[in-house]
Amino acid sequence: MDSQRFDIDAVIQRLLEEAYSLLAALPLLALSVLVIWLAWMLGSWLSRRALLDRIARRNPFLRDLARTTARWVVMLVGVLIALEIMDATSLVGAVLGTAGVLGVALGFAFKDTLENYLAGILMSLRQPFAPRDHVVIDGNEGMVVALTSRATILMTLDGNHLRLPNALVFRSVTLNYTRNPSRRFEFDVGIGVNEDLVRAQRIGVDELKGLPGVMQSPPPRAYITTLGDSNVQVRFHGWVDQRTNDFLIVKSEAIRQVKLALEAAEMDMPEPIYRVQITEHIEAAASSGSGTSASAKVPGEEVVVDTRVNADLDHQIEQDQLTHGSEDLLDPAAPRE
Incomplete structure (x- = not known):
């Protein structure tokens, strides 16, 4: 014991x-x-x-x-x-x-977080784009606002705030419209099969050469692309300097002016043919067509369109950049990739 x-x-x-x-x-x-x-x-x-x-x-x-x-x-x-x-x-x-x-x-x-973090490091070294660049990343289009340690922030053309994970941006194809200031637009015009196509091309190209906002070098061009059932498709090309002119406005004005020039030259631009059956009474049809359109263009009236760069998003981007402060990893003065 x-x-x-x-x-x-x-x-x-x-x-x-x-x-x-x-x-x-x-x-x-x-x-x-x-x-x-x-x-x-x-x-x-x-x-x-x-x-x-x-x-x-x-x-x-x-x-x-x-x-x-x-x-x-x-x-x-x-x-x-x-x-x-x-x-x-x-x-x-x-x-x-x-x-x-x-x-x-x-x-x-934390795989996704670490992946975005490492992608942010690599992109801050590469500087693939600059602030306010107009880019398309994985189908998402907008203006670059900032690059943070986890996400790339875009301002869409509708003014919406878009955050893309850095890992997605790093491995996606990026289309940058701003890197090269010269950008080409194109549009098709249907010309009647019996018209002189060379003359139609020359009329459209001459009109584009005199249009404000369209660059003279490279010069505007026209090509025949398709022979249709009732018309021949002629494609017009022109170049815009995006630093001084708005791409969409210049393209819109180019289509309008070429159309007016071809109509003034009495070029046939046939429309698609449809069979329409009219069932309404003749009196109703006559009364509906008796009025005149208030929006008809006055003969000889000259329309001046402002094609300068559109700055609608500039103020919104500035305000958004101020909210991020020093967190932005993009350097406007850094060499680009």
């Missing part, structure tokens, strides 16, 4: 030994804490050096990333030195193993 008695003296002796060991390690513990504090201060000092700003150039995202990386690398070195002082380097392996497993788990959990 005496051999099974609980020996409280042995427990007290073990606690005293651990307490003495802890007291003996207090100077080393204080030194380790001091080393970690010095490493933190050194990392903070390095993160504010101008050298990191020069490495990151004018990219605020990379600048913050470089500062954070420098601070934590120095901090990690300080922790390793502190563990060596405490003779606790065996903990490093266990910590790294746990961090590895945790990193894999977090990687799967």
Whole structure:
């Protein structure tokens, strides 16, 4: 029975030994804490050096990333030195193993977030487009407002706010209308099969050459594209300098002026033929056609259309850019990809 008695003296002796060991390690513990504090201060000092700003150039995202990386690398070195002082380097392996497993788990959990983050880093280096560029990304058209660490922000032509994940933007085909200021428009006109097609082409091209907003080099051109049942399709091409003229307005005016020029030359532009059965009374038809149209064009009246660049979205984009502040990773002065 005496051999099974609980020996409280042995427990007290073990606690005293651990307490003495802890007291003996207090100077080393204080030194380790001091080393970690010095490493933190050194990392903070390095993160504010101008050298990191020069490495990151004018990219605020990379600048913050470089500062954070420098601070934590120095901090990690300080922790390793502190563990060596405490003779606790065996903990490093266990910590790294746990961090590895945790990193894999977090990687799967935040896959999309990390993918967008890395895509934002790469695009901030490449600068694939500039603010206010007119782009089409994966079928989404709009003006570039900003590039953040997670998303690319567009302003659609309808004035709507559109956020695209950076990962989608990075792997998608991007059509940039602004990169090359010269942009070509085209439209088709049906000419009667009995008309002089060369004359029709010359009339349309001459009209395009005199139209404000249409570039003289490359010059406007016309091609015969299709022989239809009742007409021949003639395609007209013209180029617009988007820096000074609105593409859609110039194209609209080109179609209108070419149509008027062909009509003035008495060129036949047949319409599709349909069979229509009239069932209403003759009196009703006569009374409905007796009035005159108030919108009829006055003979000799000259219409002047303003083809300058449309600035409808400029104010909205400016306001949206102000809300993001320094978060925008696009640099208007940076070289483009």
